[in-house]
């Protein structure tokens with residue numbers, strides 16, 4: 001099991017682009033404030049002075065400020081954030097309205113924001129794949145590739161109903177780790193697991209933010225595994241092109257259950273079982289019940305997690321459902337963070353439990369289908385790249401099947 005006693009002091013800059021990126025980003029910061037005992041205007045809640053918010057995500061001036069920039073082509077979503085309870089958490093220069101020649105001015109703003117960073121680690125970018133800002137995001141990524149060659153770029157990419165081949169190509173070429181979340185999958189998790197009758201973006205964004213709170217937990221609290229952005233690559237990416245990571249969050253228990261008198265948080269094993277037996281991914285891109293994996297991390301979080309609970313029984317269940325390739329150098333990692341889970345103060349959809357697990361998984365099934373009619377040279381090149389990537393994943397799939405002598409017609413017990 002990985003172990004890292006040092007807190008991460010490497011600054012991460014977060015970009016929230018377009019309506020989806022901004023809404024999700026804002027929700028994430030709301031949760032981070034709760035977790036780090038910060039008031040809505042970025043001051044430390046009285047009596048919690050010992051909990052200094054982590055340097056990697058917050059800068060300290062008069063108050064603590066998120067290291068973040070919100071970018072959009074119109075002001076409506078940014079105005080919602082600016083008029084919310086959290087309006088004083090951000091300063092005006094953290095909002096950027098795109099206009100003509102905006103790319104250079106955005107790059108300038110980013111440069112100014114990060115110029116005094118001691119140990120800049122890289123970017124986390126939350127954005128939708130099919131919004132009006134997607135071509136801007138592509139151009140920005142291209143600039144990052146030349147201006148920030150040594151920095152890690154991790155994306156939280158929201159997928160709608162269709163995928164633009166060129167943006168996908170660009171994303172895969174330029175980002176180091178892509179964590180896609182499909183709106184349809186998130187909607188289904190809200191509806192069927194959290195029992196929300198008509199999930200709205202607000203519900204979906206809270207779930208996405210909770211997932212990101214877990215993904216980044218060990219960057220912000222002393223913990224093991226995924227303690228800085230670079231570790232996402234080393235723990236999860238076996239080959240440079242294979243960087244699409246599925247995310248899972250458990251337990252997904254409706255909030256109403258936690259108000260019942262006999263409510264008890266599930267054990268580590270019970271919490272993990274749905275990972276193997278049900279569709280819990282935030283990114284649905286395969287129909288097979290088998291998981292063929294290149295790498296996986298199980299990221300546990302909670303004050304009372306006993307390492308030996310993550311023991312043999314769990315590993316056996318996991319091996320039964322998830323197959324790993326012997327020849328890929330990544331495999332399976334497991335880490336514990338002893339920070340308890342948090343839920344949103346208002347309108348939580350999810351029950352507060354004493355532990356959570358977030359799985360990040362690099363799977364072999366890749367289904368980048370696109371319905372584009374456009375046949376420009378650029379799109380053809382992008383299509384060729386995606387086809388190449390698909391066959392790389394397929395080759396590894398057959399390798400894993402052969403290595404495990406799997407018969408796909410045999411159902412698991």
Ligand SMILES: Nc1nc2c(ncn2[C@@H]2O[C@H](COP(=O)(O)OP(=O)(O)OP(=O)(O)O)[C@@H](O)[C@H]2O)c(=O)[nH]1
Pocket residue numbers: 017018019020021023024072073074127128129130131132133134158159160161183201202204205
């Ligand atoms: N999960 C989630 N998805 C959203 C949200 N808002 C929009 N989307 C999805 O994001 C995609 C559009 O991206 P946006 O970020 O809204 O696009 P934009 O670049 O701001 O462009 P416009 O909103 O058209 O100005 C669509 O697939 C929407 O379904 C949100 O708050 N949460």
